[in-house]
Amino acid sequence: MVQIKEEIVNQGHGYLSPSLFAVHSTANPGATARNHRDLWSRGYDYAVHLTSDWTEAIHCVPYDRLCWQVGNGNGTCEGIEICEATNASDFWKGIEIAADVIAQRLRAHGWGVDRMHPHQWFAQVYGGSDHTDPIPYFTRYGYTWQAFVQLVQQKLSGVTAGQEVDIMAGMMIRNDDTGVIWYCEPGKGRTALTHVDQANLLQQAGVPLIHANSRAPWWARFDQIDALVRTTMKKLGV
Ligand SMILES: [Zn+2]
Structure with missing residues (x-):
């Protein structure tokens, strides 16, 4: 809070x-x-x-x-x-x-x-x-x-911070020379992860990772994560 x-x-x-x-x-x-x-x-x-x-x-x-x-x-x-x-x-x-x-x-x-x-x-x-x-x-x-x-x-409604992280997160890696992995929480924005181990840990924790080729619309893919996550939240009644 x-x-x-x-x-x-x-x-x-x-x-x-x-x-x-x-x-x-x-x-x-x-x-x-x-x-x-x-x-x-x-x-x-x-x-x-x-x-x-x-x-x-x-x-x-x-x-x-x-x-x-x-x-x-x-x-x-x-x-x-x-x-x-x-x-x-x-x-x-x-x-x-x-x-x-x-x-x-x-x-x-x-x-x-x-x-x-x-x-x-x-x-x-x-x-x-x-x-x-x-x-x-x-x-x-x-x-x-x-x-x-x-x-x-x-x-x-009192959604706890832990639940928000579990339910609302997504990651995206762009398959080009930068190799940057972006971490996304709807409502919190997009952050570049500083080490690949962070992505590995997040993935083990169940955070979805979406790959995109270098021509993929960068932000559009993220919006798909956003939509996916929101749909999941709706199903869970959050
Ligand atoms: Zn005003």
Whole structure:
């Protein structure tokens, strides 16, 4: 579980009793959660309760204080700003952290994922804003809102870390001169293994290894692993 750092730096704009949860992305690629926390600490009008990036999550505005974040729906929601990564590895790390933090907050309220919506939804339902985040950010990395909802749901359902590794992992080796083996966990991203023994151990532990020739669509193969793993998870009722 991600440790949410308590660093209240902004008091927002009056009392808030939220019934929904808003998910944003910053539209400021590369800027970190700490960058935003620092900005919001300087009496900034715009601030959101939480912000997270690929290494940490920070609680910046008290949960019972109203934030100017989604336009006319401001009075309905608690929110998080997901910092926008500049590479796929950080993207997946960031998604994992954000989903974990949101699951913690939904659990604290006794809410389900049906209370969680993108800024885009608030803009459409309540007006006063034309933002579409975080959808364009997700799309840049081939990710969808539906997949994010599913990930948060998994965390709410209390899937343990051990189960996640067992069920969700896959490996791919590209049969060309680089010999790099990639390890993939949906929702966590793709990591290059540093030693072939790591792959051997993972394979012994039941993690599937897919071979591809040098002309195979690199990421498409990984998406097949992703699909395979998700199908398995569905069968297991995870
Ligand atoms: Zn937004």
